[in-house]
Amino acid sequence: MTETFSSLQMQAAELVSEQGRQLLAPTSLVIDRPGCYRISSAAGAGLSQVLKLMAGLVHPTTGSVRWGEKRVDDESFHRNARDRLAFSYVQRTGGLLANHSILTNTILPLVYHGWFSEKQALEMGQGYLQELGFIDEKDKLPAWSSAKACKLGLVLRSLIACPQYLILDEPFHGLHPEAAESLLKVIERHQSEKGLCVVILGTDDSRWDAKLRTKKIRLQNARFEMLFENGKGE
Template structure:
C-alpha cells in the first residue's frame, strides 16, 4: 500500500458546542515533505492530526487518501492505510499494564508485519539506540516522564509508516533524545519510510532540525506556506 495523495474535499469538523476546527476546507496536502502545522493555541492542530490519522471523522465532506474517501470506509477497508500511519499524541497511546517493550512489540505482533524474531530484534535495537534498554521491562507509570514520552514517539515509528503524525514531539523529551529522534527520522526517510511527516509544535529550535514546509490552520481554513529549501538548519 503506497500512499500517494491526501486531500480534503469540503471537510468540516467541529467538537460539540465549539467553533469548527476546519470548515468546508478544500486542500491538497503536499506529499513527500516534512510539514510544520502551525496555529494559535487551541485552534485545533491536534484534531487536524487526528482527522489525518482516521481517528476523527468529519461531520461533512471527504477525506481522500489515494482518491478513496476515508469517511465511507469500514474498519477493515481502512486498515491497509492505518498500517501506514504512525502517530504520537502527547503522552497517550501506551497500555499501562504492559511493559515498554511489550507496548512497542504489540503493533508488530498484532498486525503480523514481520516475524516475532524480527520484531524482537527491531524493538531491542530501538531501545538501545535511544538509551532506554534498562527501562524495557518497566511499565509506563514506573519510568521517568521523558522515557514515557520517548516510548510514545518510538511507538509511532516502530511500524516504519509512510505517514508520521507528531503532536508536540519535543515537549518533555531530553535534549539527547531529541537529537537521536531527529536523526532516526532522517534515516528512516532516506530508507524510504516516513515520507509524509506532519508535526504540530511551538518549538522552533526543534523544527529547525528539519527541512520543512508550513501549513497554517487559521479560522477554520488551511493555508500552505512554501519555505526556502536553502534555509539554514539551526542546532539546539
C-alpha cells in the same frame, strides 16, 4: 500488500467540535509524499483534533479526507491494518497501554498484525530502544517509566511499522535535547530510506521542529494558510 499512498487530501473538509465550535472551515489541502510539513496555530485552536482528522481518528463534519483514493471514514478501510498503518498518528501524551511494558508497547503492531515473530520483533524493538538511549527502561510499565521513555516509546510504536505518513502531535515537547536529537535522526533516516512524509504539529517554534520542516502551514481562524516553503534547516 500495502498500497502506496502518494497523497493525503482534505476535500472541503469541515470539522466542528461537539460543543459546536468550528475547528476547521471547509478546507481543501493536499499533502504530498515525501516531504515534511509543520503545522502551527495558537494554543487551543483545536489543531490536535485537525491532526486526528488527517489520521482518520475523527471524521469530518462535512467534506472528506482521503488517503490516496480511499476515504478514511470508510469503516472497512480501518479493518485493513496494512493500509491503516500507512498513516500513523502519535498523540502528545498518553497512548501507551498501561499493562504492557515499554518494549511490548513498542512492538505491539508488529506482533499483533503478525508481521514478525515475537522474537524478531523484540530484537528489532530493542535495537531501536538502544539507539534512542532508553534500553534500561524496556521492561518497565509506562507508569513507572520516565516521561522520555513514554514519549519515545509512543513515537517508536508508530515508526516501527514503517508508515508512509507519520503525523506527530508535538513530538519534541518536554524531551531532553539529546533525546530529541536521537529521535530526529531516526525520523530523518526513515525519511531518506523509506520516503516517509512527516506532518508535525508544533505550537512552539523549537529548534528541533525547525530542523525537520520544509513546508510550514498555519491554522488561523479555522483556515489553513501556507506560510512558506523552504529547505531543511530554515
